[in-house]
Amino acid sequence: MAPRKKKDLVTSEDPHQQLLNFIGRQPHLKLIQSVGSAGVTKSWKIATNRRCVPSFKAPLLQLYHADSDHHQCHGRYTLSISFYQGFYRWRWRSRRSPEKSWDQFLGCSHGLILTPSSFLDLTQSFLDLTIMLPSWDAHQVPIRSATLSSFPVDPNGCNVMAITGCDSPAFGVSRVDCLTERRWCYFGALEWSKQDSTLIDPNDSEQQLMKFTNVVGYSGKFYALTLQGTLAVIEEVNSQFHITKLCRRRAVPSVPSKRFTEYLLESGGEILLVFLICRKSVMSVDHVEVLKLQLGDELSWIKMESLGDRTLFAGINSCFSVTATQVGCRRNSIYFTHLSKDSWRLYDMETDTILPC
Template identity: 35%
Template sequence: MSMRQGRKKSFQEEEKKDGQSGMDLPQLLKLIDSISKMQPLEKKKELWPHLPKQLLRQIELDSSLFPLIAHKGVTKSWKPSSSSTSSPKSSLHLLDHDSDDQRYLFNLGFKEVEEDPESNRYRMPRKLKFVFSQADSGRLLHVGPPLLGEHTSHRAWCPVTGGFSCIPPWDPSNPFLGLYSPPDHHSREEEKHINVFMVLTGVSRPALAFYRSKKDDRGDPEQWTSKLNCTITDPHGGAADSSASAREMRFTNGIWFREKFYALSLQGTLAVVEEEAGSRNLQITASSKTRAVPSVPCRRFRECLIESGGEVLLIFLVFKKSSTGTNVVADVEVYRLDTEELAWVRKNDLGDTTVFWGTNCCMPVSASQIGCKKNCVYFTQPSSVEEWWVYDMGAGTISPGWNIRKGKSVPRSPVWPRPK
C-alpha cells in the first residue's frame, strides 16, 4: 500500500473513531465545495486564521499545532449607570458584547508526505475553500442548510483528520457560540474518543448546552444533548430594581478544563458547570465572588480564555480612545485561574509561552518550538489588521512589531530565529 493510500485510510479511520459518518477523501472534498457554494456572497469573507505568515507556515508543516488555535474571544463595552448618586466605579455595568455574523474562509493546506518517507519529501495540498462561522480547538463550525438528508444545520469539521460531525438541531431564535473540548481530552481511559461540544447563548434560557459524542462498550456511537436554563442571579449584574430575568447570568465566553466547563458571564462572573452524578443534567456547582474585568479604567475591552501550560489564562486587550477618536489597545493584562479559590490571579510571566491574538483567533505557542520571542502577547490594532504589535510581559511595554505592508519605521515581517 502506498503512503498516499495509507493516508486516505487514516482519514476514514479517524472519522469512524470519533463517531462521525465515514466518507472517502474525494467525497469529503466534494461536500466541502458544495457547502461553500451555498454561502451568500454579499459579504466579503475574512481569511482564517489571522496569524503571522511564518506561524501559518509552521502549522501547515506540523498539523499537531492546529488544535492550539482557540476562539477569538469576546469584545465587551461598559455603559454608565443612569443613577447620579453612584460612585464612578459602581456606576459602570457591562451592558453588551459585540455581535458577530462574520463568515471566514479557511486558509491552510497541511503537509502531505510523498511515497517514500525516507526521502523526507512532501508536498503542500491545495487550500480547501471552506466557509464557516466559528472555530475552536481544531474544529470549524459551519451553519447552513441541511445537506445529504440531514436534520441539522450545524456541522463541525476537523481539517486535520478530514472528519465531519453533525450537531443536533438548534433553535435559530437562540444565539449560538460553539466551543470544543481540547483534543487531548479524547485519551481519557474511562471514556475513550470523547468529544464535548459546548454552546453558549448569551441569554439565560437556555444559557448553555452540552453535546457529547463517544463510543460505548460495543463500539457504537452514543450521542446526547443536555441544556441548562440559568435562574441564578448574577452578583455583578443589573440594578436591584431591574426584573429578575434581567439579572440572571448570561454566558458569553467559556473554556473546557479538566472535566469541567468554566463559563464567563456577560458581567464577568465565572461559573463552574458540571454534569450531575448519575445523570446527564447540567448544574452550576460554584461561582466566583470576584469580577473578571481589567484593573485599569476603560470603556471597552476584549477578553480571551485559553489553556496554556496546564493553566486557564484570561487575557484582556484594553482599549482607549486615541486623539483621532479611534479605539487603540493601550494595555494588556494576563490572569491565571486559581481553580481552588475560583479567583483570577495576575500573571506577569508566561515563561516560554507566547500568545498570538489575531482578529479571528487566539493561539498560545511554545516560543522555543516556534522560534519566536518568548513571554510576549502579539496582537493587532482595530484600525489596522495588517500591523502587529507586541506586549512584552517582562518589560510591561507595548511596541510596534511589524506591518505586512512596506514601511520605513517598522519591519514588513517578523524576524524569528530558527526554532530549537
C-alpha cells in the same frame, strides 16, 4: 488625489485567520497548544440614575458592536515572524458549500477544530478525523463559541458545550460516545441538551440572569465567563449539568478603561484570560493584561507577570498559544490586532511596552 486602485484594497479575510490557517496546516510540528473561543469586546455602561439601583456595585458591561465594520481594515496586513520551514496541508472546499470548510470555526479545543457542524483533527497524517455534531438551529439561536470538556477518547467520557450569549437557552451540551474496535475509534455525538440560565449574575447590578460569552473545557469540566465577568464552573452531576462553583472576583481589567476585548483559553494546563485594553481611546489598545485562574476550593484570578516560553496571538475572532522556541517567534509576548489597525502589534510582557510589528 488619484482614486485607489482595486488591487490596493484589502481582502475580507481576517489576517489572524490567515495565520491560523498557516500554522494549522503543519501537523508534524504540533504548533498550536490551544485556541480560545472568539474574542468578546465589552464596554462600560454607567447607570444614568443611580438612585434606581440601590445595590449598585460597578458599571455594567455590554457587548460592543458599533465598530464591527472596522474589522474590514484598509491596508495590507504584515506580521514579522520567521516560522520554521514545514509542510502545507490542503483541505478541499466546494464553492457550493463554503460553510463546511474547516476555517469556519467556532474555536479549537484539545487539538480539535470545532465548526458549526463537526469537529475534526487536522493532525492526522493521511486522513482527517471528522466527528459530526448534531444539528443546531443557528437561525433562531446562534452559537457564540464551543468547546470540549476533554479529548474524545477520554475514558471518563467527553462532552461538547456550545454557548449562546443569551439566557434562554444559555448553553447546549452534546455527549460524545467513543467505540474502540481494534486500532480504530468510532465517534458519535448525541442530540443537544439545551439549558436555560437559572441563576442571577452576582456582578449584575440590574439582577439579570447569567449570559455566557466565553467558555473553555479543561479536565472534564467547563469554565464559562459571563457578560459581567463572573466565572462559573459547569459540571455534569447525575447526567445533568449544573453550576457547581463561582469565582468571587469579577474578571475585569485592573486599570480604568473605556473598552476592552477579552479572550479565554487553556494553555499548558492553565486557564488564562487575556485583556486588550483601550484606556485613552476606544479605537486604540494601549495596555494588555493576562490573568491566570487559580484552581482549588476557592477560585481566584491572579495577574501574570510572565508567560515564560509561550507566545499568544490574539486576533479578531480567537486567541491561541504556541511554544515560542518551537515556532521561532518572540517569547513572553502577545501579538494582537484590534479594530481599525492595519497591522499586527506586539506587547512585550518583560518591558510592558507595545510595539508595531
